[in-house]
Amino acid sequence: MRLSRRSAFLLRAAVAVGLAFIYVPLIVILIYAFNASNVLEWPPPGLTLDWFPKAFESESVREALLTSVKAGLAATAIALILGTLASLAVARHRFFGRETISFLVILPIALPGIVTGVALSNTFTQVLGIDLSLFTVIVGHATFCIVVIYNNVVARLRRTSSSFEEASADLGAHTWQTFRFVTMPQLRTALAAGALLAFALSFDEIIVTTFTIGAGEETLPIWIFSRLFRPSQLPIVNVVAVLVVLISIVPVYLAHRLTREEGGATAARGGRGERIEGGGVETEATAVP
Amino acid sequence: MRTQDAHSTRTAWLVVAGLLAFMLALAGCGSSSSNNGGGEELKKVGKGEGQVNLISWAGYVEKPWVKPFEEKTGCKVNNKVAGTSDEMVNLMRSGQYDGVSASGNATERLVDGGDVAPVNVSLVPNYKTIFSDLKNQPYNTFEGVHYGIPHGRGANLLMWNTEAVKPAPRSWSVILNPKEAAKYKGKISVYDDPIYIADAAVYLKVHEPKLGIENPYELNEEQFEAAVSLLKEQRPNVGEYWGDAAKQISAFAGGDDAVGTTWQYQYFELKGAGKPVAASPASQGFLPEEGATGWSDTWMISSEAAHPNCMYMWMNWIVSPKVNAEVAEFFGEAPAQTLACEHTENPSFCKEYHAEEPGFWKRVYYWQTPVSECGNGSSDCKNYNDWVKAWTSIKG
Amino acid sequence: MSRRLANLFHGRPRLQVGALLAGPIGWLVVGYLGSLAVLLIAAFWTVDPLSGEVVRGLSFENLETLVNEPVYRTIIGRTVAIAALVTVTDAVLAFPIAFYMAKVASRRGKAILVVAVLLPLWSSYLVKVYSWRTMLSADGVINWALNPLGLHGPGYGNVAVWLVMSYLWLPYMILPIYAGLERIPGSLISASEDLGAGPFTTFRRVILPLVFPAVVAGSIFTFALTLGDYITPRLVSNNQFIGNVIFNNISNNLPFASALALVPIVVMVAYLLVARRLGAFEHI
Numbered sequence: 023m024r025l026s027r028r029s030a031f032l033l034r035a036a037v038a039v040g041l042a043f044i045y046v047p048l049i050v051i052l053i054y055a056f057n058a059s060n061v062l063e064w065p066p067p068g069l070t071l072d073w074f075p076k077a078f079e080s081e082s083v084r085e086a087l088l089t090s091v092k093a094g095l096a097a098t099a100i101a102l103i104l105g106t107l108a109s110l111a112v113a114r115h116r117f118f119g120r121e122t123i124s125f126l127v128i129l130p131i132a133l134p135g136i137v138t139g140v141a142l143s144n145t146f147t148q149v150l151g152i153d154l155s156l157f158t159v160i161v162g163h164a165t166f167c168i169v170v171i172y173n174n175v176v177a178r179l180r181r182t183s184s185s186f187e188e189a190s191a192d193l194g195a196h197t198w199q200t201f202r203f204v205t206m207p208q209l210r211t212a213l214a215a216g217a218l219l220a221f222a223l224s225f226d227e228i229i230v231t232t233f234t235i236g237a238g239e240e241t242l243p244i245w246i247f248s249r250l251f252r253p254s255q256l257p258i259v260n261v262v263a264v265l266v267v268l269i270s271i272v273p274v275y276l277a278h279r280l281t282r283e284e285g286g287a288t289a290a291r292g293g294r295g296e297r298i299e300g301g302g303v304e305t306e307a308t309a310v311p
Numbered sequence: 312m313r314t315q316d317a318h319s320t321r322t323a324w325l326v327v328a329g330l331l332a333f334m335l336a337l338a339g340c341g342s343s344s345s346n347n348g349g350g351e352e353l354k355k356v357g358k359g360e361g362q363v364n365l366i367s368w369a370g371y372v373e374k375p376w377v378k379p380f381e382e383k384t385g386c387k388v389n390n391k392v393a394g395t396s397d398e399m400v401n402l403m404r405s406g407q408y409d410g411v412s413a414s415g416n417a418t419e420r421l422v423d424g425g426d427v428a429p430v431n432v433s434l435v436p437n438y439k440t441i442f443s444d445l446k447n448q449p450y451n452t453f454e455g456v457h458y459g460i461p462h463g464r465g466a467n468l469l470m471w472n473t474e475a476v477k478p479a480p481r482s483w484s485v486i487l488n489p490k491e492a493a494k495y496k497g498k499i500s501v502y503d504d505p506i507y508i509a510d511a512a513v514y515l516k517v518h519e520p521k522l523g524i525e526n527p528y529e530l531n532e533e534q535f536e537a538a539v540s541l542l543k544e545q546r547p548n549v550g551e552y553w554g555d556a557a558k559q560i561s562a563f564a565g566g567d568d569a570v571g572t573t574w575q576y577q578y579f580e581l582k583g584a585g586k587p588v589a590a591s592p593a594s595q596g597f598l599p600e601e602g603a604t605g606w607s608d609t610w611m612i613s614s615e616a617a618h619p620n621c622m623y624m625w626m627n628w629i630v631s632p633k634v635n636a637e638v639a640e641f642f643g644e645a646p647a648q649t650l651a652c653e654h655t656e657n658p659s660f661c662k663e664y665h666a667e668e669p670g671f672w673k674r675v676y677y678w679q680t681p682v683s684e685c686g687n688g689s690s691d692c693k694n695y696n697d698w699v700k701a702w703t704s705i706k707g
Numbered sequence: 708m709s710r711r712l713a714n715l716f717h718g719r720p721r722l723q724v725g726a727l728l729a730g731p732i733g734w735l736v737v738g739y740l741g742s743l744a745v746l747l748i749a750a751f752w753t754v755d756p757l758s759g760e761v762v763r764g765l766s767f768e769n770l771e772t773l774v775n776e777p778v779y780r781t782i783i784g785r786t787v788a789i790a791a792l793v794t795v796t797d798a799v800l801a802f803p804i805a806f807y808m809a810k811v812a813s814r815r816g817k818a819i820l821v822v823a824v825l826l827p828l829w830s831s832y833l834v835k836v837y838s839w840r841t842m843l844s845a846d847g848v849i850n851w852a853l854n855p856l857g858l859h860g861p862g863y864g865n866v867a868v869w870l871v872m873s874y875l876w877l878p879y880m881i882l883p884i885y886a887g888l889e890r891i892p893g894s895l896i897s898a899s900e901d902l903g904a905g906p907f908t909t910f911r912r913v914i915l916p917l918v919f920p921a922v923v924a925g926s927i928f929t930f931a932l933t934l935g936d937y938i939t940p941r942l943v944s945n946n947q948f949i950g951n952v953i954f955n956n957i958s959n960n961l962p963f964a965s966a967l968a969l970v971p972i973v974v975m976v977a978y979l980l981v982a983r984r985l986g987a988f989e990h991i
């Protein structure tokens with residue numbers, strides 16, 4: 023697309039402003055992670071590296087981190103299974119109520135977290151009579167993670183023709199084999215991208231978690247919430263936040279690479295140069311002169 | 312793809328709808344709240360269960376006295392800090408905790424809701440030497456049955472930033488009188504809880520005696536409306552409603568707030584960080600002219616405590632002379648344990664905090680749950696639900 | 708064994724669908740919707756003020772209070788208004804970035820930008836809000852930067868909530884718009900230019916209609932997340948949002964909290980239905 027010099031400049035400026043808006047608060051967090059004093063003042067009186075070793079030594083941080091990872095992996099796994107099952111049904115079959123499934127799946131994430139949290143907590147403790155624990159947290163997280171997987175897989179299935187599966191069946195493969203050898207490879211990258219986003223959602227979730235977690239456990243957001251206002255702990259909180267962001271650069275980049283699939287089955291659909299979500303085939307987008 | 316037989320899939324959906332309806336029925340009939348009765352008193356303290364889950368006010372459960380407890384009894388302490396009594400009641404109702412340091416505006420609700428069990432005080436040896444004016448009080452003893460072990464008591468403080476607020480205030484009017492409060496518009500810090508309406512009532516008891524307010528928690532329609540309007544007039548001047556002790560600390564430290572109600576915990580934390588704060592002098596018992604609302608906290612045990620032995624060990628520990636002295640000095644409250652006065656680092660601590668003067672505490676109106684029955688026989692006082700609704704409309 | 712199972716499913720599409728859907732539907736309908744229904748039924752019950760016991764008799768008291776007391780209308784109005792404002796703000800902020808990423812950036816630039824936009828999603832929500840709280844405070848960054856110019860930061864309040872929420876949900880708006888723009892084939896744009904349209908006309912008549920469903924998809928998140936939040940209003944303002952009032956009432960008056968919860972549910976269901984009609988569900 024050809025843009026005039028002025029439009030190109032304005033666009034670049036808008037992008038720069040947008041990125042600055044996104045990153046200034048994060049830079050503030052970064053600076054406070056080095057804050058020499060306990061009290062938050064601006065500008066900070068001095069800088070120190072002391073908080074980093076303190077964060078590493080803190081047992082409660084490690085436990086909270088571990089709990090969050092456990093919950094995230096479990097919730098993502100459940101969401102992967104349920105999301106894939108639902109999307110296979112929706113994209114490859116026709117049945118009464120099919121349109122409602124997309125609606126149903128997005129509800130847990132569209133309704134306020136406090137409503138979901140209180141409803142689930144109520145059901146667990148009053149109706150089912152079970153104690154709140156990491157298990158109930160995982161159930162809560164999986165519920166709103168389903169939609170992320172579902173949408174990615176449905177989008178992928180819609181773009182890949184079902185003719186491959188039919189051909190596979192014609193060649194004698196039964197349902198299982200078709201799924202394993204034909205469908206799954208096409209879904210892999212969509213699942214990977216979805217799984218990453220689902221894990222991120224679960225990892226940072228606070229509201230539903232507050233209502234579904236048991237007494238002795240802490241996920242990382244819960245840990246942060248309880249330490250947020252205590253002056254002596256706040257710098258450690260900032261350090262933890264910074265470290266989590268830095269560590270996540272790698273998986274985020276990988277997910278982006280994974281979803282940038284070239285051609286393949288989609289090209290067979292008439293070469294409209296369509297993209298797969300988040301990446302894909304190059305179009306003739308030219309750089310601004 | 313082959314199309315489906317609509318009939319049978321429709322049947323499948325009907326089955327699902329049926330399951331849904333079943334769930335509703337389950338909720339409607341079968342699900343009684345998990346509180347049945349009030350639990351039973353423990354007969355004997357056995358071996359510790361390895362952990363104890365507590366809910367407490369900020370500053371009550373701190374490392375210096377938790378660590379020795381854990382080493383001595385082997386009970387690991389998991390503590391959740393709550394900011395308001397409502398939070399505490401809510402947490403206790405979940406049945407996930409063993410005990411709570413409840414104030415008077417929570418105790419009655421917990422007992423009535425069956426969330427707490429009676430406490431067998433004979434199993435808590437240090438109870439014998441608790442101050443007598445803390446025993447058998449209407450907020451910890453119900454129908455002759457003991458429901459908790461007193462922790463300590465204090466008054467809500469008026470705190471101000473000495474550089475921003477001059478001259479030093481001696482009365483709540485600095486934040487409640489509309490003209491005076493307007494001087495500090497946007498810098499006033501108020502406790503975010505419906506119980507604060509009682510503070511307005513305490514103020515009106517002295518400044519508008521025609522209303523005839525006796526007990527700031529027993530307010531009839533006219534008195535209640537007066538208190539609520541006073542708070543609505545205060546609203547535009549409020550900088551922040553704090554529901555979390557540490558939130559208020561950061562607000563005062565950052566210069567966002569300059570005067571307001573607080574607890575001793577925040578006051579001493581800010582002083583310790585070198586901030587220019589002051590409160591009504593200790594010699595006055597930290598009370599402004601009109602008196603103040605306050606609290607007398609009680610450790611209660613859950614009716615569904617999973618670790619009752621550890622809980623009894625904790626209750627005995629927290630009111631043992633040395634520990635109660637430590638707690639009282641750390642937080643800045645009057646201890647519940649008479650023998651604690653000999654163990655405080657500051658030898659005149661108990662005197663400064665009027666721990667041994669029942670007469671002083673008559674000017675402190677301990678938090679209690681507002682109910683419809685007024686003390687004088689009539690039943691037209693506002694109950695807690697009315698207070699909660701009013702608080703929502705005050706904050707707007 | 709797996710062959711036998713496969714044979715069972717072969718030629719029986721209904722069974723296939725049933726087996727596929729049993730798990731998800733069981734979870735979502737019975738588990739999730741069931742829990743919601745159980746909660747919302749309580750909206751029609753009342754509570755004994757002292758013991759907190761729920762009285763299970765049918766009553767419309769809670770709904771009447773919601774309708775009659777003006778404060779709840781104010782709170783609901785405020786929440787919805789700010790949700791709408793945040794959505795519009797994010798759409799405006801997100802579009803240039805998404806457009807640059809999709810149509811202008813080189814392959815490497817695209818990768819860098821995608822990572823740069825997604826990374827903030829990984830930093831804790833709480834830490835971000837708290838960072839804004841300190842930035843907005845009287846002695847914070849914003850005032851420190853603006854005071855020498857004689858200006859004032861917004862401090863705490865509705866403006867702060869709007870700012871912070873727009874900040875928090877921006878990535879959720881950028882991603883669908885980016886994906887939506889990518890799907891527009893370059894050939895369409897070239898064709899438009901070949902037919903003589905300038906960039907603005909191409910934008911208005913070719914790109915915008917095609918990317919609009921994606922914008923609506925992004926708006927679902929910005930609107931829903933703002934509508935239900937109670938932590939941000941509590942940290943950077945004194946004003947109550949729907950979530951705050953629900954939270955305050957959960958412990959002593961669950962039926963009333965349930966009645967309050969009905970409001971965002973009704974609003975969101977309506978919003979989702981409209982969004983679906985506009986084709987947004989293809990773009991989430």
